Amino acid sequence: MPPGRALDQWTSVTDLSYLLKHLIGGVLASAALLAFLRKVSGASDEPRTKRRRTMFACATALAMAILFFAKLQPYETPSILADPVARYAFLAYTLLFLGYLTASLLGGMRLCWRWGHNSSGPALSWGLRIVGMGLAAGVAYAVVRATTITTRIHGDGLFPGAMDDYISTALLMAALVLIVAGTSLPMLSLLHSWRTKRHALLRLRPLWRDLTQVTPSVRLHAPRSVVTEHLNPLNVHDRLYRRGVEIRDAALALNNYASPALRKRAQQHAEAHGLFGTQAAIAAEACWLATARHAKLRGAAPGSSVEHRPAGGGRDLHSEISALTQLSDAYHSDLVRDFTDAEDRLMEPLA
Incomplete structure (x- = not known):
């Protein structure tokens, strides 16, 4: 049994894993990624700005949870579109999530573009640029996904058959691969520096x-x-x-x-x-x-x-x-x- 389905059955909350996937893998992960990028790039972060970002993330998560428990229960995700009220709640939930994700990714892209040219070393510079490319793929994913969900609510979807799902999945995988590769470059540079210094220490x-x-x-x-x-x-x-x-x-x-x-x-x-x-x-x-x-x-x-x-x-x-x-x-x-x-x-x- 998939872990998500096991969690749903254990808690007796239909599609709870779906909500947690978006809250943890979307809202929390994008907020953490943005904080990480600000840290490694050396961007200054005022306490007021940090509080505003935290409140924005918490408000988004709270609104998603309210929509989920108020209107998306007890439906399973595939059957939501059959209910006229629930499907618009689902649309609002999805657009809220994707809107927060897009805003966070655009903020990260600005950081990568600005600090990628002013970083202290080539590894960090190229790492930030690759991360920026991954974030751009993430924005494209969010836009395609939001358009697909909206058109499905009112019709047959943006692309014929399951093409929109394939495109969304490809963009999401590209984003993940590029972000992981970009964030690994500075770590590889630090590892190389550590190895060089350790060799000199022993020598x-x-x-x-x-x-x-x-x-x-x-x-x-x-x-x-x-x-x-x-x-x-x-x-x-x-x-x-x-x-x-x-x-x-x-x-x-x-x-x-x-x-x-x-x-x-x-x-x-x-x-x-x-x-x-x-x-x-x-x-x-x-x-x-x-x-x-x-x-x-x-x-x-x-x-x-x-x-x-x-x-x-x-x-x-x-x-x-x-x-x-x-x-x-x-x-x-x-x-x-x-x-x-x-x-x-x-x-x-x-x-």
Whole structure:
């Protein structure tokens, strides 16, 4: 037995599922979709406007319920048209529902058209445009359905046979598919951003672990295990931001363990391996950071204060993490290992 028919029999209310389908799948869903579009598009929403939309939705739902229980009982939907009074109540009920649906969809189309050109990223922009196309298909569905019901009340319908039902169903399915596809695009973009940040977080862990091991005071929290790090999907953005800060703080703490002479040798070492410009500067920074870490582990005393200028970085998280990732790759390269081994051999006679 279909769930709708089971509900009707359980409540002893004929076609109650028909009313609930329109109230939940129509009025509530369209109101929720409009609120969602306003949220993701960044449109401002005054409290008075929000209350007005809520009252409009509630008034529509109340009027539909009154018409349903006052005039559309105890008829089943196919037999309503045989009663002269009930069929006009059914027409009013249908036009009220479709009118609210059309108004909501048109409001959503305006939002999509306005904010689709001013959104923060291509995924959101195209997502809103696709949703707008789906809403336009929904408006077309509502218009065709309203015309079909009206013409059936007074005659044989707009199209011959069941053609109007096929057209309405096709428009409704197109609307649903486009709306689902459009609303999924921003979520896919967020998922891609999350995956990118999580990859960077895990990729920077070895560098972070090495540097903060000798400068534990820069850590905000106690280190977590590798398994916990991999399995925890929460707060990836904040954790990545904090990891970048702690790496930079650790480098600053190790700064006085790297003399100007050491930095010069590191720069010459990088250039001797064919690097130049920013690549050479990043490799040189990785060289003296690794050497400074070894010096602190040996218990060496810090030298005089040296100005610390990171080889790369930027004002936003993306450019900063990009620079730190390059630093991490250089830090774990053979070039840096060769440099630190040579520096350690120079320090052995002094130990």
